[in-house]
Amino acid sequence: xxxxxxxxxxxxxxxxxxxxxxxxxxxxxxxxxxxxxxxxxxxxxxxxxxxxxxxxxxxxxxxxxxxxxxxxxxxxxxxxxxxxxxxxxxxxxxxxxxxxxxxxxxxxxxxxxxxxxxxxxxxxxxxxxxxxxxxxxxxxxxxxxxxxxxxxxxxxxxxxxxxxxxxxxxxxxxxxxxxxxxxxxxxxxxxxxxxxxxxxxxxxxxxxxxxxxxxxxxxxxxxxxxxxxxxxxxxxxxxxxxxxxxxxxxxxxxxxxxxxxxxxxxxxxxxxxxxxxxxxxxxxxxxxxxxxxxxxxxxxxxxxxxxxxxxxxxxxxxxxxxxxxxxxxxxxxxxxxxxx
Numbered sequence: 001x002x003x004x005x006x007x008x009x010x011x012x013x014x015x016x017x018x019x020x021x022x023x024x025x026x027x028x029x030x031x032x033x034x035x036x037x038x039x040x041x042x043x044x045x046x047x048x049x050x051x052x053x054x055x056x057x058x059x060x061x062x063x064x065x066x067x068x069x070x071x072x073x074x075x076x077x078x079x080x081x082x083x084x085x086x087x088x089x090x091x092x093x094x095x096x097x098x099x100x101x102x103x104x105x106x107x108x109x110x111x112x113x114x115x116x117x118x119x120x121x122x123x124x125x126x127x128x129x130x131x132x133x134x135x136x137x138x139x140x141x142x143x144x145x146x147x148x149x150x151x152x153x154x155x156x157x158x159x160x161x162x163x164x165x166x167x168x169x170x171x172x173x174x175x176x177x178x179x180x181x182x183x184x185x186x187x188x189x190x191x192x193x194x195x196x197x198x199x200x201x202x203x204x205x206x207x208x209x210x211x212x213x214x215x216x217x218x219x220x221x222x223x224x225x226x227x228x229x230x231x232x233x234x235x236x237x238x239x240x241x242x243x244x245x246x247x248x249x250x251x252x253x254x255x256x257x258x259x260x261x262x263x264x265x266x267x268x269x270x271x272x273x274x275x276x277x278x279x280x281x282x283x284x285x286x287x288x289x290x291x292x293x294x295x296x297x298x299x300x301x302x303x304x305x306x307x308x309x310x311x312x313x314x315x316x317x318x319x320x321x322x323x324x325x326x327x328x329x330x331x332x333x334x335x336x337x338x339x340x
Contacts, residue, residue: 001268003298003324004316009045009052010295010325011064011071013109014147017083018121019071020313021045021052021064026073026082029122029312035082036073038062047294048099050089050106088143097337100296104334107297107325108138115151119299120323122309127151129160129173130209131328134272136180138331141338149181158192162304168199168207168218175225184229193231196222203236209244216242220252227251247273249280256280269300275332285336297329298322 008022010029018029024040027033038060044053050066063074070084087109092101113121117135119128136152139145158174159166171192178186199205204219219237226233237255245256267274267286274286299305300322310317310324317323 001271001298001300001322003295003322004314004320006314006316007043007045008294008313009047010106010110011050011066012083013050013066013089013106014087014112014144015085015115016071018110018113019082022313024054026064032312045294047106048102050102087147090142095337101334101337103294103296104330104337105138105142107295107330108135108327108334109144109147110325111135111327111330112139112147115148117148117151117327119327120305120325122312123305123307123323125306126162127160128162128328129170129177130167131331133173133176134331134335135327136177138334140180141335145180152177152181153186155188156191158188158195163208163211164304165208165211167209168205169209169214169221171196171199171205172218172221172223172225175231176221176228179225179228184231189229189231192225200235202238203234204238205235212243214242214244216240216255216257217244217248220245220248220250220255224248224251246280247276249276253280270302271298272326272328272332275329275336279332279336279339282340295325297326297333298324299326299329 008020010020012018020027020029024038025034026036038054039057040054041057042055052064054062060076065072068087068089071082073080073082092098095101111118111121116127117132118124118126119131136145136148139148155174155177159170174188174192178188196205199207204215205222206213206215207218209218215238219235223233223235237252239257241257241259243259262273262277278286305323307318307321307323
């Protein structure tokens with residue numbers, strides 16, 4: 001998919017103030033308050049370094065850079081801190097796609113807002129448990145899980161209801177998220193276990209996920225959550241084709257019935273699905289890896305997304321019904337590269 005031809009960069013990973021650099025201006029991504037403007041002669045956006053370097057028409061050198069301590073503005077031999085909090089930003093040295101992994105890590109962390117992992121903070125106001133489970137897996141692996149720990153501990157409901165209805169896979173995702181920061185004594189665990197019988201058919205769970213029944217996918221998530229918490233598991237993954245079965249690559253790979261793979265259009269609009277499918281099967285990466293592009297992740301044409309929010313970056317994103325960067329896409333790609 002061709003993203004809009006818009007040059008910009010986001011600053012403010014984790015709990016930091018969210019900032020946008022675009023066309024010689026630095027502004028608050030949420031309030032749109034302009035912090036600085038420059039009459040630029042040239043700009044050099046360096047995504048894998050979390051930096052933008054400018055030269056003004058007067059010949060001044062300006063660098064905006066983000067590191068483990070905060071976001072910094074270097075100008076006229078002075079350094080100003082724009083927003084500060086501690087993060088862990090591994091360099092991923094030794095990995096073939098280290099630059100790309102740094103950008104992907106950035107695109108996950110940039111979508112942590114007020115301690116909550118959202119798919120894209122411009123178009124979504126609250127987390128989706130499905131996206132959050134994969135994003136938080138990445139945060140755990142990079143030592144940044146504390147950024148969302150309080151949000152997970154504060155979860156009270158087993159369903160996010162963002163799709164307008166209950167989604168059965170949320171049951172297992174709720175348990176999995178709790179397992180990252182707590183144990184089976186967390187109050188949400190009992191709530192989930194009390195809810196499971198309502199969605200149980202024979203010895204598995206069933207219901208809606210993305211407006212369709214996906215009992216294999218849903219039961220795999222439930223079993224993983226129970227396993228992580230050391231809880232009794234009498235559930236059996238049903239034997240039958242489920243188009244979402246290959247999207248769950250974390251465990252139970254032997255419980256799978258082959259069928260039609262995702263279409264190219266599905267992978268284009270919802271690329272996290274294509275990366276998950278490739279991860280499950282061990283297939284080559286579904287898209288070319290271009291380590292210096294930014295952003296490298298996206299999602300398009302989702303009913304629940306308010307794409308008007310992308311106007312804070314460019315109306316071109318609004319018109320194409322696309323948001324970027326995207327936390328789940330970034331997380332799936334990151335985890336694929338981390339393992340492969």
